[in-house]
Structures are given as structure tokens and as C-alpha cells.
Amino acid sequence: MKQPQFPPHQMLKIDHPQVYIHSYQLSDESKTDADSIWTWANSLWQYFSQDKSLVFSQANLNYPLTKPNKFAHSNQIDGSLKFCRIDDSEGILARIGSPETDENKDLEVITALTQFNVNNLLVADSHENWIGQTFLITYKSETYQQPSDNDFRKVADECLKHLFPEASVRPPFYRATRLFDSPMFEYSSPKSQVQVFVYLVDDDIEGKLGKIIQPLFELFYHRHKITKAFIDSRRNYDLLKKRYLEIEQTIENLEAKITEVSRIELPNGVDSQQSVNIDESLKYLKIKLKELLRESLNYERALEYLEDFNNTINIHVYNYQEKLLQIGDKLQLPTDDLTTFKFFIERNCRYFQEQLKGDLGYFKHGTDLIKIAVELVGGIVDIEQAECDRSLERTIQILGTGLGAGGIVVSAVSAYVQTPIEFRIPQKGDVLHPAVASLLWSFLAVVIVAGVVGLLNGTWKINGRLRLFRRKSVAQLPDSQSQPVNHILQQTEEVRDERQGD
Template identity: 30%
Template sequence: MTNGYINMNHQVYAPNIHLFAYHLQSEKNPCLLYAKVDEIFAKLNIPNFNLSQRIDLQKEPDRLRVDLLKDEEIAKNDNISPPFQGNFTLEEKTLNFDGFAYPLRIQDSYALTLNIRIPEKDEKDNDTEYVGTALLSQFNPDYSLLPNFIASSLGQTLLITAWVAEDKRDLFPDYLELVFEESSGKDSYLTDLAQECLEAFITDREKQPSFHREGELFGSPIYEYGILGDKTPYQHILVWLFCNKETDKKFSKCYQDLIDLFCYRNKIIQSYRDSRQVYKALDITYNKIEQEIDAVENITTTDTLSEDDLNKLQQKLKILAKSASEYTRLLRDLEEQRHTIAINTRNYGEKLKQIKVKIEKENSFWFGKDLDFLERFLSSNCRRFQSQIKANLGYFVPGEGLLDRAIASIRGIVEIEQTRIDRQRQKDAQEERDAIATADKALQNEIQAIGIAVGAGAIMASTSGLITQPWQTPSLSRPLHPFLIALFLSVIVAVASGWIVRLWQKTKDKQN
């Protein structure tokens, strides 16, 4: 925090800081909010408060809404929200402050309401003095009430309330002027005062949220700061300037309801913010899937694929199957965020109805019964959030079917091409076996030819010695020449031997 204080000229009466912070019960550090209170109080020089040790996180687990302060702690002050007191020095003047810390559980979330204020009455029951808006910086030492320090999983709402000086309260246009007349500019003082309160509370301009809108609540002007998506983390700060006692009365009457209302609001906001992160992840995953499908199309441009192409396709299948799982999970997350917003939108609407019933039960006049400022979030933001997520689902859900069809198509291509390659491989193997068999047969024929030639040569060699004997013309009294007889008998023996060998081979083949 910067040293010194902004030179604020305006005076306010009984300023209050209300921190409404919420944290999911399922988070790893469920006691975060209550431990933060102890850290904040250390900065405010409030010793030995030890809120985190005075609560029971498991208290009455079956109830949807339960105060978490231990029973023995409640008995000490007969109060579910333990009070505290302190003081600080501003411009050489000591000022006393007090407040309370209220721990509770709302459904699946832990909640904290922390109030730090300048009381309306002092210890003698006299009205306290007006103070400059610069005092508000003392309530936020080292920006310890801002989201960066609190770091709750569901966010927070900061409400700054203060009474406008009596001579300035009539500057706020009354109901009739708001309805029947154009803005006269009389309330510019209040607008400037609200901005001054914000700047006093957060002196660093870089940390100040942007102005969002203004309105009326319970008969007094209220100003909202913080635009979703404008800064990270998102800050929601309300400055409510009390101009009449009716506002204070209704605020006190509906305080518990506002705690719940802000809880639902913060759940809706956080779910929508989470949905934007899911949307970005879906968009990245979808683009990756498109790139992988394009790569598959490049591989499958030819009519036939090689084994290397099949290996590439199988790798793409693994990548796409993993992407499909991630894509489905992200779609489920986006649908869950839409469901969460729908549930809490309904809860927000029901709580608004309860507030309306409370303030309409009183027989006071119309003043302060307009809830348009709170209803606008329901009618505008909540509808827009749900429409946005519905549109996102409408865009991305078809991609899931496209991805499934792409994976099925690639698997079909792989199976067809694998079958074709296997058949071609079998055909090539058969042709190789046929070629070997043909070569073997040719070799056997060649061997047989050589064998016949050798045999013929042997016959000729064995009978060649008879050629020299005298040749005579054959007759009935004279036999054939001995050479011809020997040659004839050798041929008969060779043929008979070959036939016997062939017969033996066939019999052996049949037995095998």
C-alpha cells in the first residue's frame, strides 16, 4: 500500500466494510477463509481472535445452512458471529472501530461475512463523529480484503456502506422524480462520493475495479464496480450510500438473505468464468483435432497405402482417441457449468422472492421496495451466461460426433488396407513358393536328364567292346550281333529299374 492517504474532502457517518467471501467445501484448504481472518486481524492489531480455532467445519453436516461457530463459543457472547474491537490513528486522532466475523456453511460452500465499521454510537451512547472518506483505507491494510489476498475459490463481494451527511441526503432523487422526470443531475454529488469511497478504500488505481452501473436499493443509491472480464481477478464492489433510515432498517432485516444471495451470485459468476476457460480449452482441442484429420486426409490421398502409411495412420488413431477422451471431458465440464449456473440462478430468484416478501410485509409506503438493482443480474447476466454456454455447446457438441465418425472411418481404412496388404503378402509368398517349386522341378528334370545321359553313356561304355566282333546279316540260324543284344538288354534293365523306382516313390508319397 502506498504511504499516506488521499486528500478526501467529503465526510460520511458510520462507514462499514462488509466482506462476503465464499469457498468450496471440496477444496484442499477448506479452512482458508477463516485462516485469512486471523491474518487480516494481525494487520489490524487485533490479537488472539483465532477464528480458525473457534469453528467446527463438520458441524451438523446434514443441514444445508449452518453457523460454524462452536457451541461453547456461541455461549460466551450468545452470538453466532464473534465481535471484535480495535482502534487506529488517523491524522493524530485515535478512532475506535468494531465489527464481527460470521463463519457459516451454505450448501456445499463455506462462507465468511466480515464486518469492520465505525459504530454509530460510542460507549456513552452518543452519536459518533463524521469521518473523512480517507478513513476507509485503514480498513484495508495491505489490500488484505481484496481477492488477490483472500483467494477464495468462489470469489467475493465487498460492500461499502456509509451515511451521507444530513444536509446532502435530499440530493438523491425521490421515487416520483425517478419515474416522471428526467435526471436533473442533483445526484452527481452522490456519484462522486461513491467514487471517492472506492478510491479511498483502494488507493492504488491499478487495483481499482471499473465503474459498472448505479441504481437504487431499499430507497438509497447504490453503485456497482467491477466488470466481468475487465480485470483479473474479477472484483465485485458495491458502494451503498444511506440517505434514509428505511434503507438501514431493510438492510438489517435482509442481511442474512443478502449473504445467501451474494453466495449464489458468486457461484454463478465463478461458473461462468470457469466455462470461459473450458471454452478456450475446447477450442484449442478442436483445432488440434482438425489438424490431425487434415493430416490423415493427406496420408490417404492415394488409392493404396503402404505399410509406412498404415503405421502413420495408427499413430494418428492413438492421438485422435486421446483427443476424443479430452474433448468429451471438456464438453462434460461445460455442461456441468451450465447446470451449476441454472441451479444457482433458480436459487438467486427464490432468494429475491423471499427478500421481497420480507420488505412488503411491512405497512410502510412504497419507498425502498424496488429490487430492480438486484433483479437486473437475474434478468440480464444470468440469461446471457446461459445463452452463451448453450451457444458454445451447440457449436462444439456436433464435433464430438464428427470426431467419432472420423476415428471409425480411419479404423475402417486401416482394416481394409491391412487386409489388402496381408492378402498381397500371402500372394507374394505363394508366388515365391511356386517359383521355388518350379525351380526344384527344373533342377530335378535336369538331374534326371543328366542321369539318363550318364546311364546311356555307361551302357555304351559297357557294350562298346562288342562292337569289334564280326557283323553278319541276321537270320534264323544266326542271332543278333552281341553288341545289339547287350545294348537292348541294358535299355530294358534301365527302363525297368526306372519304373520300379518311380513306383516306389509314388507309394512313399502316398504314405506320407
């Protein structure tokens, strides 16, 4: 195409500028039209159209893009609105531009584009279901000379500056490219939900763009779905990291209590259990086990959301590539000629996918940590509870055996008791009454038998304790930087062995 010359000392002028606005949001049948792109579309229509009665809503949706609802604001501004349903989303394609008449040639950039965006009407308000917007600004020029790339960049910068007078709305310059051998400038960032292209066109390029309105509209849609999923994944990443640290802190606190419950000191070579309140410790461990299970559930849900974002990106990357093929087929061009749009899929999307792959790999180790911790605490609680039950059982066994032996002795001795008991003050030389003697023998039998049974049970208990808490070497979880957490992991095998032994 012929290239225009932009005189350096004159006001920049363009012919027939057009602004194509591709806007998208997620569908929500229960949502009202307030705070949505429908509010935005109706604001545009009410401002530019002479027909103030027409109101747009989800009922106007169709696939593919509907026929245009046209309006004429003045001799300098006209436009149209089209609507489309795509997958789980809604899209609106709005055009605001100058009619192709002689009076709309050599327009000053500042005059033309500022009138298109009075009160910043072209930018939709961000809301929960909003996905993003792509602006395609096209213009022509009849001054055919040989300009430099700096001249085109100057026009693009001025178009952006006057279309978006508020600096907070204006996206930064991203890169310069060419489409159909004509300069195009992109203003955005890899994680921006607003994207702007400024493009020099002629009649031939306008014809090509007319052939690919639908696939280009869907291409921008998939681009925003990918970007929105990645932006949401960053918020989810922060939440996962916070919950991961909370779980680590919970496990560190548990480590202190487990150590208290299981600590054994060996003073002067004699084994002894430290005096601790076992009932209180077990109650604490049971409460913390429930908290850990609840935190584990929240963590798993957040991890599932991260996996969903990753799947969303992968799906729309595929769909984006399919739309590139459709555009190439319609224009009978290889996709290599569409580098303007391939750049996003080859550079940005690859970065998004690798980032999420790394995040998932890191946080999935957290689920292993939680499972080990839950199993460990559950094992400690079961073992300590079993120990308490066995302790009560041993006490009953000892007393029962002793009392049984005492009863036997009493029965044996009582047969020889012939003298009735007389209650009197003991005198010198008196001997024990046979009944009293039998009671003493019975008591002595209880003490001796209970002591022997208790000694046998106590030896088993001490050996069992030593076997339970003997340290073993196990691998540490590589992603945990916490020494107490790794110390807990070293007890996993002991707990598993003890539970199997029980």
C-alpha cells in the same frame, strides 16, 4: 427518506460508515488454511482485535451464519466476523465500521475509510478455490437538503477511492441504481470476482438490511458461483479450441497418408496401383489412429468440463432467483422492487447462458468430426490389412495350383521314362532325355496354370480397388473450414460400404 446536501466546496463528510465484506471459497478438506479466506479472516482479527490468541478455521463453520465474534479496535473502529457453510463452499461475513456515537458523525471520507483498510487487509488474496467478494459500504448523513445524483456519485467514488487506494484492486464503476428508494452505486464488471456497492442508508433501511442478512449473504454467494463458473468456462473454451485445431491438423495429415495409400493412376487408360510401401503406410495409420483416439478422449473430457460449467450456472441461477423470493417475502415486497439485484439475473446471467449454449453447440460438432475420422481411418486400416492378407493368400493359391499341376504332369510322364540318365557332353543330333523333357513339361504346366489363376485373381483385385475408391458425394461438416478434412469425410461412405462388403 430525507436526502442530504453535499456542499460543493467543502470536504465530503459522512456519518457512521460501515463496510460489510462477503467472502467465499470452495471447501477442500485436504487443504491447509494457508492461502485461503481463513488466512484473510485471521489477519483481520489479529489487526483489529485486542484478543490476539483467537484463531479461526473450518471448525467455526455452521449454517446459518454463526453468532458474531465482535472486536473493538478503537473509539472510531469496531466490527465482527461471522462464518457460514453453504453447499460445497465456505463463507465469511466481516464488518468493519464506525460505532454510532456522536464523535463518529461528520467524518471525512478520506480519514474514515482509509483507516478501515490499512495495508489492503480487506481484500482476500486470490487462490485456486477462491470464489469472490462482495463489499457493501453503507453510510448515513444528517445534512438534509436536496442534493443531485452527481453529489451521491461523488461520495460513492470517494468512498471507493479511499477504501481501495490501490488502483489495481479498485473495480470500475458499473451502474447507478436505487434500493428501498435510496441511491446505490455498483462497482464491478460482468465477469469480475470483486463487487462493491456504496449505499446511502437511514435507520429504517438498516432495519430492513438486518432482516435479510442470511438470504442476502447467500444471494451474493450464488452470484459469485455463477461468475466464477463463467470465468472458468472461458479458460476451458480456449483449451477446447486449441485441441479442436490440433485434431483438425492431425486429420489433415492423415488425409495425405490415406491418399498415398489409396491413390490409383490411370496411364494410357490402363489401371495401375501406384508403388507405395503399404506396410509402412499401415504402420503410420495405426499409430495416428491411436493418437487420434487419445486426443479424442482429452477433447471429450474438456467438453464435459464445459457442460459442467453450464450446469453450475443454471443451478445457481435458479438458487439466486429463490433467494430473491425469500428477500421479498421477508420484507413483504414484490421482486420488482429488487431491481438492483434482478439486473444481474436478467442481463448478465442470460448472456452467460447464451454464450455457453453457443459454445456447446459448436464444440459438439467436433465430436462428430472425431468419430467420423476414427471410423474412416479404422476402416482404411482394416481394408488395407485385408488386402495384404488376400494378396498373400492369392500368391499361395497360384503357386500351389501351379505346383500341383506340375506334379501331375511329372507323375504322368515319369511312367514312360525307361532310359536312365547318363551324364555326358551333348553331341550334335542328341535328343532331350525323357526325364529332362518331363521336367520341362512340368515347368510349363506350372507357368500356364499359375498364369491363368493369377489373371483371374488380378482382375478381381483391380475391380475391387476401383469399387473401393470410387468417389461419392457426401455432406461436409459445416463447422470445418479445412478442405482436406472435408475430403476425408467424403470417403466415409466408401469405407462403410467396403467394410460391409467384407
